[in-house]
Amino acid sequence: MHVFNWRVFFEELPGGGEQYWQLIVSGVGWTLAVSAVAWVVALVLGSFIGTIRTTDRPWMVHLGNSWVEFFRNVPLLVQMFLWYFVIPEFIPPLKAWIVSTDPANAQFVSAVLCLGLFTSARIAEQVRAGIQSLPRGQRLAGMALGLTQPQVYRYVLLPMGFRIIIPPLTSETMNLIKNSSIALTIGLAELTFRAREMGEYTFNFFEAFTAATVIYLVIAMTANRLMAVIERRAAVPGYIAGGGK
Amino acid sequence: MHLDFGVVARSLPFLWQGFEYTVQLTAIAGLGGLVFGTLLALARLSSLRWLSNAAAAYVNLMRSIPLVLVIFWFFFLMPQVFQTLTGAERPVQIGAERTAIITFIMFEAAYFCEIMRAGIQSIPKGQVYSAYALGLTYGQAMRLIILPQAFRNMIPVLLTQTIILFQDTSLVYVISATDFVGAASKIAQRDGRLIEMYLFVAAVYFVLCYTLSYMVKRLQKKIAVIR
Numbered sequence: 215m216h217v218f219n220w221r222v223f224f225e226e227l228p229g230g231g232e233q234y235w236q237l238i239v240s241g242v243g244w245t246l247a248v249s250a251v252a253w254v255v256a257l258v259l260g261s262f263i264g265t266i267r268t269t270d271r272p273w274m275v276h277l278g279n280s281w282v283e284f285f286r287n288v289p290l291l292v293q294m295f296l297w298y299f300v301i302p303e304f305i306p307p308l309k310a311w312i313v314s315t316d317p318a319n320a321q322f323v324s325a326v327l328c329l330g331l332f333t334s335a336r337i338a339e340q341v342r343a344g345i346q347s348l349p350r351g352q353r354l355a356g357m358a359l360g361l362t363q364p365q366v367y368r369y370v371l372l373p374m375g376f377r378i379i380i381p382p383l384t385s386e387t388m389n390l391i392k393n394s395s396i397a398l399t400i401g402l403a404e405l406t407f408r409a410r411e412m413g414e415y416t417f418n419f420f421e422a423f424t425a426a427t428v429i430y431l432v433i434a435m436t437a438n439r440l441m442a443v444i445e446r447r448a449a450v451p452g453y454i455a456g457g458g459k
Numbered sequence: 460m461h462l463d464f465g466v467v468a469r470s471l472p473f474l475w476q477g478f479e480y481t482v483q484l485t486a487i488a489g490l491g492g493l494v495f496g497t498l499l500a501l502a503r504l505s506s507l508r509w510l511s512n513a514a515a516a517y518v519n520l521m522r523s524i525p526l527v528l529v530i531f532w533f534f535f536l537m538p539q540v541f542q543t544l545t546g547a548e549r550p551v552q553i554g555a556e557r558t559a560i561i562t563f564i565m566f567e568a569a570y571f572c573e574i575m576r577a578g579i580q581s582i583p584k585g586q587v588y589s590a591y592a593l594g595l596t597y598g599q600a601m602r603l604i605i606l607p608q609a610f611r612n613m614i615p616v617l618l619t620q621t622i623i624l625f626q627d628t629s630l631v632y633v634i635s636a637t638d639f640v641g642a643a644s645k646i647a648q649r650d651g652r653l654i655e656m657y658l659f660v661a662a663v664y665f666v667l668c669y670t671l672s673y674m675v676k677r678l679q680k681k682i683a684v685i686r
Contacts, residue, residue, distance in 0.1 A: 288668070289640070289664055292664060395528060419535045426528055431524070
């Protein structure tokens with residue numbers, strides 16, 4: 215039977231200087247950094263795409279639908295390859311930057327764009343559903359008050375819609391953090407990458423993977439709590455259940 | 460930049476092999492995941508505390524960590540598990556392809572469990588009571604009354620999950636299994652034709668998944684009336 219050796223985290227890497235726990239911590243840093251930036255990209259783009267899908271302009275609705283269908287129907291791994299290997303070839307300035315910069319920067323930017331746009335399609339779907347779940351009277355009342363269409367969205371529909379979609383948005387945030395591990399396929403040294411690397415150096419795969427698993431669980435639970443706090447703070451009194459929780 | 464899609468045509472037989480493995484993996488993992496997932500759902504809904512807690516712990520663990528990490532876990536653990544089972548002297552290597560099949564069955568079971576649990580809970584309580592009133596045992600009530608209805612109500616969701624599974628199987632790339640993406644990436648790297656290969660792969664996945672999810676949507680509309 216395997217003998218556990220948890221002290222392996224305090225051993226030094228072959229190169230010297232750093233210890234293995236520092237390797238894991240740097241991996242956590244990349245996971246959180248990629249997820250956080252991609253989340254902002256996804257929320258901004260997703261809100262925009264989701265919103266235009268509920269307007270009365272057919273071309274906007276079609277544009278939004280195509281966006282969602284494209285990102286939903288290609289595996290994330292393939293999208294990652296497209297962003298890292300394919301798209302820069304069609305944009306010479308981007309290609310020039312990738313060749314000249316530190317590979318970690320190029321991997322980071324590709325991963326953020328890939329995860330951000332992929333998640334934006336999923337958030338767009340939720341934003342659309344959130345807005346469409348509002349009673350028709352809300353939009354009509356806004357228009358009756360003389361608000362323009364952008365104003366109706368800004369002051370009436372979006373503030374309510376966003377509150378409704380906080381729970382699905384929470385699970386999407388956790389999906390994003392989990393999906394960020396796919397960035398290891400383009401060489402980004404995030405948590406899963408580092409855990410496997412540590413396993414390969416020390417043959418203590420069990421310890422390394424256990425550490426990664428526990429860290430992912432902690433991150434997921436923290437994100438969950440954080441969103442629950444936001445949900446409570448944002449609840450409209452007497453309107454949506456969850457305010458009372 | 461000079462694009463040469465001839466590389467795709469030249470490597471079609473190899474790509475087809477990879478694609479066959481992808482379909483095979485999706486089918487086996489889908490069916491296996493459905494069977495284990497249904498058992499897990501029954502365990503989660505069981506009145507035995509320890510059983511429902513164990514099932515819930517398994518499902519939550521699987522759903523909280525990235526699939527890539529799950530694949531690495533199984534790739535590392537499988538040889539040791541088989542060593543213990545068979546009493547061999549050293550860890551038994553079963554290869555990336557077979558490891559992937561076991562991994563995906565176990566991983567998908569957690570997701571199918573949640574779908575089947577929702578399906579079972581959507582059946583009115585009266586159905587259960589009348590089954591027991593007729594003298595059916597738990598096993599008979601589940602097999603003959605509850606599960607067929609739960610399954611039928613959940614068909615669109617189960618199919619959607621299978622489309623997601625079809626896309627997710629591409630991640631066996633990380634243990635160098637030769638699925639569709641794995642085959643394409645091997646050719647791409649050998650011939651230095653990454654752009655053509657990855658564009659082709661993306662197009663194939665898009666056309667297939669778009670068509671399949673469109674069909675699921677139509678089916679959903681069709682069977683929604685029956686209820």
